[in-house]
Amino acid sequence: EKGGYDYFMLKEIAEQPKAVADTLLGRIDGSGSLTLDEVRIPPGVLREIDKVVIVACGTAFHAGMIAKYAIEHWTRLPCEVELASEFRYRDPILDAQTLVIAISQSGETMDTLMALRHAREQGSKVLAICNTNGSTIPRESDAVLYTHAGPEVAVASTKAFLTQLVACYLVALYLGQVRGTKWGDEIRAVIRDLSSIAGAVDQVLVTMEPVRELARTLASKKTVLFLGRHVGYPVALEGALKLKELAYMHAEGFAAGELKHGPIALIEEDLPVVVVVPSPRGRSVLHDKIVSNIQEIRARGARTIVIAEEGDEAVVPYADHLVRIPATPTLLQPLVATVPLQVFACELATARGNEVDQPRNLAKSVTVE
């Protein structure tokens, strides 16, 4: 049932292009508009929403962080993202004009379930983004947008994460479409770009051998840092989480702009630092800033592992290891940038002799608070 792979995780990483395509299937009509009829919250209600709040845990929380960028950009609605485990304990401000989005692969995570129950008690509408048909979270929500990743067996989430991102983009674009924003043309263009994104994920997968080789050489390291900006920041957090879970290594993700406010003190000779570089075409200011960050940390001895778009030549002189990803619109980059980090963590775990599919101390679905 592992389909020829040594681990479910490898199989699930390889299934990502299909999972992404399946999650888009039937949701874009012939004219290039979104048809999310499943989101049974009437468009009239969605037009009255004045705030979006996302609740989730772990990897799903990272998907939520990326969704915030997309939702705020395309809808101009304020969007908060909160760890589900913290949410109800701080008396959050919720009302009937708040749309709460609960993201969960399993649909059984107790923290997320308690957060959505709290939101519904305050009169908010809850939309679940979930991978498991008929699970508790979608049953208790007002509406559900299912991700179509198929069953995810490995404890560490991979294909479910990519499909959560797709679902989040769909919701953001749909809200933009329903509410009407000045980004109408961009929204139509991004819907077109999404249709070809599975191919881009596939393109990354076939170039992963150097990442595996690199991971094997780092098996005796104690720490790996991850840096990113904008939507690359949650990608960095996700890369660090995967490494903790699977390789049992100390790993931390930082927003690259925060380096100078503290973390740069951690940089020492030969410390591996993975940097997710924003597109030089999109928010080019951020691209240039991160290139300076790479220079700064390398000058202090860091071993730089740079994930950058094809054609980005500015990073070349400062990259000890360069991992190329296909060019995508800025907001969609996490769909391709996350893949090398999954492969990296999986290979490092294997090199350290760890059980990849069943990391110690972890369970696939966390049904206790």
Ligand code: F6R
């Ligand atoms: C990370 C991982 C966990 C889950 C988290 C939420 O690889 O698997 O962090 O993402 O426990 O689980 P769901 O999405 O089932 O609510």
